[in-house]
Each structure stands twice: as structure tokens, then as C-alpha cells.
Amino acid sequence: xxxxxLFHSLASFSDERFEEENPEFWRSSAQNTLRSALSRKLNSxxxxxxxxxxxxGMGVTTITAARILKGQLQNRSGEETVMNMDTFPFVGLAKVxxxxxxxxxxxxxxxxxxxxxxxxxxxxxxxxAARNGVCRSQKGNEVxxxxxxxxxxxxxxxxxxxxxxxxxxxxxxxxxxxxxTWYSDADLPTSAVTGGCMDIASQLLRNTxxxxxxxxxxxxxxxxxxPDPEYPTxxxxxxxxxxxRNLINEWLSMKxxxxxxxxxxxxxxxxVDPEKTDYLMALFEPGDLRFDxxxxxxxxxxxxxxxxxxxxILKKNxxxxxxxxxxxxxxxxxxxxRASMALHEAVALDDAVARGLxxxxxxxxxxxxxxxxxxxxxxxxxxxxxxxxxxxxxxxAMDLLPYTTLMYGNGPGHKxxxxxxxxxxxxxxxxxxxxxxxxxxxxSETHGGEDVALFARGPMAHLFQGVYEQNYIxxxxxxxxxxxxxxxxCAATAEPDKTPFTSIDPGSSAPNTPFGAMTTVMLSIxxxxxxx
Numbered sequence: 001x002x003x004x005x006l007f008h009s010l011a012s013f014s015d016e017r018f019e020e021e022n023p024e025f026w027r028s029s030a031q032n033t034l035r036s037a038l039s040r041k042l043n044s045x046x047x048x049x050x051x052x053x054x055x056x057g058m059g060v061t062t063i064t065a066a067r068i069l070k071g072q073l074q075n076r077s078g079e080e081t082v083m084n085m086d087t088f089p090f091v092g093l094a095k096v097x098x099x100x101x102x103x104x105x106x107x108x109x110x111x112x113x114x115x116x117x118x119x120x121x122x123x124x125x126x127x128x129a130a131r132n133g134v135c136r137s138q139k140g141n142e143v144x145x146x147x148x149x150x151x152x153x154x155x156x157x158x159x160x161x162x163x164x165x166x167x168x169x170x171x172x173x174x175x176x177x178x179x180x181t182w183y184s185d186a187d188l189p190t191s192a193v194t195g196g197c198m199d200i201a202s203q204l205l206r207n208t209x210x211x212x213x214x215x216x217x218x219x220x221x222x223x224x225x226x227p228d229p230e231y232p233t234x235x236x237x238x239x240x241x242x243x244x245r246n247l248i249n250e251w252l253s254m255k256x257x258x259x260x261x262x263x264x265x266x267x268x269x270x271x272v273d274p275e276k277t278d279y280l281m282a283l284f285e286p287g288d289l290r291f292d293x294x295x296x297x298x299x300x301x302x303x304x305x306x307x308x309x310x311x312x313i314l315k316k317n318x319x320x321x322x323x324x325x326x327x328x329x330x331x332x333x334x335x336x337x338r339a340s341m342a343l344h345e346a347v348a349l350d351d352a353v354a355r356g357l358x359x360x361x362x363x364x365x366x367x368x369x370x371x372x373x374x375x376x377x378x379x380x381x382x383x384x385x386x387x388x389x390x391x392x393x394x395x396x397a398m399d400l401l402p403y404t405t406l407m408y409g410n411g412p413g414h415k416x417x418x419x420x421x422x423x424x425x426x427x428x429x430x431x432x433x434x435x436x437x438x439x440x441x442x443x444s445e446t447h448g449g450e451d452v453a454l455f456a457r458g459p460m461a462h463l464f465q466g467v468y469e470q471n472y473i474x475x476x477x478x479x480x481x482x483x484x485x486x487x488x489x490c491a492a493t494a495e496p497d498k499t500p501f502t503s504i505d506p507g508s509s510a511p512n513t514p515f516g517a518m519t520t521v522m523l524s525i526x527x528x529x530x531x532x
Contacts, residue, residue, distance in 0.1 A: 016077060017385070040089055046490065047366035047459040047480040048320035050150070051311070051356050053085075054113075055349050056106055056169055057331030057342070059374020060453055065339070065406060066346035068389040073347070077386035084353040085369040088455035090462050094470040095451055096373050099128035103449035106331065107180035109372035109470060110172030114145040114324070116474035124168060124200075125176035133179045135195035142176035146474050148208045149484040150322035156314040157321060158212030160306045162345070163288045163328035165215040166200045169372065173324055174210060175203040184220040186240045201241075205251055211278070212310045212323075216285035218264065221247040228286050229264055230299070237286035248281065255279050266301050274312035282306070291329055291341050292348040293432050303327060303348050304355040311359045320364075320481070325352060334375040335444045337411040339404075340390055340432045342375075366458040366480050370473070374448035376409035376438075390430040397421075404429050404436055411438040411445030 019025050055062070063083070071081030098108040100120045107124045111117060115125060122132045125145065131137040151157045159170045166175075166183045177200055182188050185199045198206070201220040204213070218228060222239030223246060231237040241247075248262055260279035263269045269282055284300045292302065301309075307325050314321035327349030333342030353369055360367065381393030383405045392402045401423055407413075413435045415422050421437060428434065438445065454473065456464040460480030464473070478484035 016080070042462050043363065043459050045363060045459040046482050047364065047477075049155075049315070049360060049365040050146075050322045050477055050481055051360065051365060051367045052113075052322075052324050052477070053349060053353050053356070053367070053369040054110075054169055054324065054326045055330050055346055055369070055371045056163075056326060056328045057334050057373060057375050057447065058327065058346055058349070058371035058452075059377065059448055059450065061374065061377050061379050062330065062334070062342060062346055062371075063453065065377075065379055065389050066343045066350065069343045070347045070350065072386075072389060078389060079385060083350045084357065085350055085455045088367070088369065088457040088461070090456045090465050092454045092456070092464045093451040093467045094370065094454055094473060095467065096470050097449065103447050104373050105180070105447065106168035106372050107172065110169045111143065112469075112471040113370070113372070113473040114147065114172045115143040116146075116471050116478070117143045118469065118471045119143075122180050123178055124172040124180050125174075126178060130178050133189070135178055135189075135192040135197040138176060138178040138197060145173045146477055146483065147173040147210070147322055147324065149478055150320075150481065151208055151210075153481075153483040154317075154319040155321050155481075155483070156211045156317040156319075157208070158310045158314050158323045159210065159214070159326075160212070160303070160310050160323065161215035161289075161326040161328050162292075162303055163215060163326065163332075164217030164220065164285075165204065165213055165283065166217045166220050167215075167288070167328060169326045169328060170215065170324065171200050171203075174208045175200045176207075177203070183217070184240045184242075186224065186242050201247055202245075205247055205254065211321075212280050212313050214280070214282045214306045214310060216283055216287055216289045218248075218283045219286040221283070231286065234286075248283075251281055266297070266299055269301055269305075269309070272309065274309060275316070277313055280309070280313055282309075288329065288332065291333065291345065291432075293341065293344045302351075304352045307352040308355050308359060311356060315359070322481070322483075325349075325356070327352070331375075334377060334408075335411075337408050337413040337435045337438060337445050338433060339377070339406045339436050340430065340434060342377075343389070344432070362458050364459065366456070366460060366477065368454060368456050368464070368473075368477070370454040371452040374450055374452060376411070376446050376448050378407050378409065379405060380407060381405050388430055390434075392424065392429060401425075407436050408438040408445050409448075410440035410442045411436075412441075412443060413438040413445075414441035 067081050067083050068078035071078030096104050096109055098104045098121050099118050105121050108119050108121050111119045111124055117127050119128045120132055123130050126138055127141045127143055130141040147157045161170050168180045182199050184201050188199055219240050223241050223244045226239030228237035252260055258278040261272050261277055262281045264283055310323055327345055330342050330345040383393050392404050396402050401421055454464050463476040479486055482490035
């Protein structure tokens with residue numbers, strides 16, 4: 001079967017290659033792209049809904065490699081594949097450094113793109129005046145997120161993640177913590193306890209009334225020693241809370257009078273009727289969810305399925321919704337230097353993007369796909385067209401040994417024996433557990449610091465063109481949806497003769513775009529008064 005699939009793939013590639021040798025193929029393709037660009041119209045509607053897809057660690061190299069993998073999984077050569085995110089008409093680049101570090105982590109970046117404020121490494125939902133791990137510095141320096149702004153505006157809100165729901169990315173949407181690692185009260189140092197700081201799991205219930213919460217993290221919600229329903233004999237899966245609180249039960253009791261469901265397995269999850277459900281908490285693992293290639297589909301839904309359930313529940317609100325969807329284990333695959341794991345997670349996220357687009361209307365829903373940071377991940381050598389993206393370069397290195405197309409600048413894959421790299425000629429580098437070689441030895445591969453791509457479509461998507469600071473993203477989303485403090489422009493959208501959004505100067509710097517549009521409106525009003 002594998003041989004047949006290989007021959008089929010090669011035959012398909014041969015046909016593609018024959019087409020591509022004709023210059024008219026490329027001219028026609030370029031003309032089609034040009035016509036599409038020329039016919040593009042700006043969507044200046046107010047965004048009733050926002051869906052933010054966040055690929056944790058999904059740098060540009062990861063996107064390119066995942067695109068090729070997606071095509072190769074469909075028996076194509078891969079390079080020409082069009083990802084769902086590739087179809088978004090507006091693309092920008094976000095600068096990801098933090099206030100204190102050149103290369104960021106997921107906590108500081110999430111605070112930037114969700115709360116609109118850059119901050120320090122390892123802190124969530126606080127400004128840079130707070131110090132990593134210092135509880136007393138947190139007080140008075142809390143910053144709120146677009147999830148809260150949307151909720152305050154009457155919208156429904158939700159978070160979907162493949163990590164624990166207390167992890168850095170989702171935590172920045174609802175929590176304020178001087179340390180991203182204060183998942184439960186058992187993680188709080190003595191100084192944080194005496195200083196009155198609250199663990200992230202407790203803040204999940206206290207800070208914002210979130211309609212849909214989907215991910216992992218059961219053990220941070222239950223008392224110490226509380227047996228896990230799925231792994232009752234696994235001591236590591238048991239509850240961790242020292243305060244003896246069961247936050248799951250507390251969450252259910254807080255929803256009295258509403259239809260609230262808590263589920264921990266796919267059977268119960270599938271039984272949840274979105275039309276009859278007001279609130280949903282679904283926690284499928286004690287910690288992070290399983291990698292998609294290792295997921296038991298009978299126990300855990302895919303990120304596409306969780307995205308669909310969330311949207312179907314949230315979209316019942318006539319005022320709209322905000323939904324954060326995180327493909328969080330892309331990052332963890334990279335930290336392990338297991339490129340196959342990371343790329344399959346990225347493909348799964350792109351599939352969820354397609355599901356989100358199917359369930360929403362582009363005229364009223366702003367959809368964004370971006371990353372928080374990249375990784376020390378390289379796409380190198382001179383592999384032939386159609387070569388497995390997880391395979392080896394056909395040309396050996398100076399040490400007369402092969403190397404893989406994908407490698408890492410640092411990480412656990414650094415192995416030198418007798419001054420030689422491992423010989424991988426007989427190693428299956430496409431295996432999901434294969435660890436790519438690295439130049440520098442580290443237990444865990446690090447993040448990268450280059451700009452990350454942002455793809456946007458829907459209302460006000462054109463605000464996301466250009467190069468900008470990462471914290472600009474939250475402000476542009478809020479502007480598009482008329483939530484938060486920047487709403488002076490919103491009334492003007494009801495007047496058909498005024499088009500304040502489309503009068504933005506394309507030459508202006510991206511971070512000032514929302515305020516530039518607002519200034520244009522105010523100047524127009526002033527001139528009208530003076531002339532009349």
C-alpha cells in the first residue's frame with residue numbers, strides 16, 4: 001500500500017512538473033492572483049464576531065513546512081499547497097520582543113496581543129511594571145484583555161486550547177499573574193500566598209464570566225489527591241489544590257439558573273447540544289491535551305470539533321462573540337525538537353480555521369490567524385521538489401553524513417559522539433518521535449525572535465497590513481468590533497454618507513491606524529461645522 005501511494009504521488013508530481021515547464025502556467029497563475037487582488041474590496045463593517053486563531057510557536061518556517069506536509073498528506077508534492085490561512089487577503093508582520101527580553105515567551109506575547117500592552121517575560125495580564133514572580137509588584141499593574149472588553153460589551157466569549165486552560169496563552173485572556181506558572185494554589189510560593197496573590201485556576205472563575213472553556217487542566221481545579229476520572233490510579237493526574245476547593249463544582253454552582261455543562265470525555269462532549277447550552281466547560285486531560293497524532297478520537301475531540309462546538313454555542317448571542325482558539329502544542333512539539341509533532345499540530349489548527357470559516361459569515365466576522373513567537377527552527381539544504389518535508393537532504397554534508405531538511409539551532413537533538421554527528425542513513429526521520437539534530441545542546445529547544453505573520457479576513461481586516469508591534473493587534477481587533485475604550489468612531493458607521501474607515505492613509509504607521517481613522521472622523525466633523 002505504501003509503495004502504491006508513493007507511485008501515485010510520483011505520478012501526480014510528474015503531471016504537475018509537465019504543466020509547470022510551460023511558461024503559460026505561471027503567467028496564467030500570476031494573472032489570476034492579480035485579478036483577485038484588483039477585485040478586492042475593503043470590508044468596513046463593524047465586526048460582530050472575532051475569532052482569533054493562535055498557533056503557539058507557529059513561525060513562518062513552521063507555516064511553510066506545515067503547508068508542504070499538508071499537501072504531502074494528500075499525496076501531492078506539497079510546496080504548491082494552499083493552506084486555509086493562505087487564502088486570507090490581508091497579511092502583516094508583528095514584532096514580538098518583550099519589554100525586558102529580545103526573544104519572548106508565550107505569556108508576555110499573549111498579554112501583548114490580547115491586552116494591548118507589552119510586558120515582561122513570564123508574566124500574564126500585567127504591565128511591565130510588574131516583576132516576574134514578585135507578587136507585590138502585581139498589585140495595581142493589572143491589564144484587561146479583549147475577551148473582557150467583549151464580555152463587557154454584551155458579547156459571549158470563549159477559549160479553546162490544546163493545552164491546559166490555565167496555560168500562558170488562555171490565561172492572559174482572563175488572569176493577572178506575576179508568574180505564568182502559578183496554575184493552582186499549590187504552585188504559589190509563600191510570598192505570593194502572604195501577599196494575597198491568586199492562582200490562575202481560581203481567576204478562571206472569578207475574573208470574567210467566560211461562556212465556553214475548552215482544553216485540559218483538570219488537576220489544577222480539584223483538591224489534592226482527588227482521583228482523576230480518566231486516570232484514577234495515576235498519582236500525577238490527581239488533583240493538586242491545597243485549599244481543598246473543587247473549582248469545577250464551584251463553577252457549576254455559579255451558573256444556577258443557566259444551562260451549564262461540564263464534560264471530560266468525547267461521548268459527553270458530543271452529547272452537548274449547543275442550542276440548549278449556555279455555558280460549557282470541557283477539560284479533556286489532567287494537564288495538556290495529547291498531540292493530535294496520538295489523540296484517541298474516542299476520548300478526545302479534535303481542535304476542529306472543539307472550535308465548532310464553541311462557535312455554535314457562542315453565535316446564539318445576537319450581540320456577537322469573541323473566541324480565542326489556540327493550537328498550543330505546536331510550541332511543545334518544537335521544544336522537544338520533534339518537528340513531525342509540531343507540524344501535524346499546525347495542520348490540525350489550519351483545519352480548525354476552515355471549520356471556523358464554514359460556521360461564520362465573513363461580512364460580520366473578523367477572523368485572524370497568527371502566532372505568538374517562532375522557534376529556532378530551520379528549513380535548509382537543497383531537497384528536490386516533492387521530497388518529504390520530514391526527510392533528508394539528498395546532498396551529504398562535509399562530514400559525509402546526511403542531514404534532515406528540518407533542523408534546530410539548539411535543543412535535545414545535539415548529539416556528538418567521537419567528534420561525529422549521528423549517522424541517520426538508516427533512520428526513519430519521518431517518525432513522529434524522531435528528534436531533529438541541533439547545533440547547540442539544550443534540554444529544551446528555545447523560541448525564536450523574528451517577526452511573526454498575521455493573516456486577517458472579514459471586517460476591518462485591512463487594519464492588519466504592514467509591520468507593527470504585537471500589542472497593536474488587540475487595539476485593532478477592539479477598533480474593528482467597537483469594544484473597549486476606543487469607540488468614538490462607532491456611531492459614524494450608522495451614517496451611510498460617511499466612510500471613516502476607508503479614508504485611512506495607507507502610508508501611516510500601522511500602530512496608529514485606529515487612532516488615525518478616529519482623527520479623520522473628528523476632523524471631518526470639525527470641517528463640516530466650520531464650513532457651515
